[in-house]
């Protein structure tokens with residue numbers, strides 16, 4: 001996008017924000033899907049997100065896993081694969097740098113894609129409200145097995161199928177431009193994979209015994225360590241965040257790539273405000289704000305990967 005190459009932050013807003021930021025001590029950032037969209041990741045969370053013919057939210061439940069663990073694993077294995085193909089962007093790196101320079105800065109992420117971690121965000125200052133795709137845990141009620149796991153695919157049965165061949169016979173009928181495009185795509189690793197998010201591409205049914213199994217109890221299936229609809233948020237994480245917010249005045253709440261309209265995000269913006277925080281929102285959509293903006297808040301419209309490093313530049317140094 002040509003427009004994202006240059007600054008899109010109005011100078012007056014940038015100046016007032018920068019002046020305020022220099023005096024800030026306790027800062028909380030709230031991250032949502034928008035920051036990962038800057039890395040090209042589909043998020044599937046929220047209304048209207050389809051994976052194959054399924055409303056993605058209908059796959060993100062314990063009931064769906066009980067009924068069709070193979071299908072749910074195919075969805076999550078695909079998301080793990082896509083997340084590993086994506087790279088953290090400048091916003092992830094800028095926030096990681098801010099965390100290194102200010103130990104009173106915490107980040108609450110609703111994202112499960114592991115991009116903040118891969119940008120070396122200090123882990124003690126990163127709270128994952130919805131867990132992560134790269135942790136798995138046993139579904140056996142009596143077993144507490146959990147592990148970090150970045151293996152892709154996590155089991156052979158979940159490997160994304162490849163297109164039958166790089167170049168099909170009809171390539172000879174194509175114009176020169178089409179043929180060279182086909183060759184280029186064949187050389188790019190991911191483009192030889194079948195797009196299994198598209199329901200018109202058939203996928204095999206994966207048998208239960210071919211799904212990830214718990215090595216500890218040798219009885220339960222492993223499942224993705226993400227928070228599904230209807231499940232509580234991770235208790236230890238919530239307690240740590242509540243303790244941090246209660247520990248003193250909060251100077252600034254950064255809301256990045258999330259509308260923060262729903263629990264728990266909305267609640268954290270509210271709590272930060274009640275501790276004195278001014279709020280700065282970075283979002284593509286000007287209507288997507290956490291309720292009413294107050295006097296003294298900021299709204300920065302645009303791509304998080306461009307805006308966030310720019311508004312933090314004065315405290316983290318040049319990130320280009």
Ligand SMILES: [Zn+2]
Nearest residue numbers: 138143214217
């Ligand atoms: Zn187990």
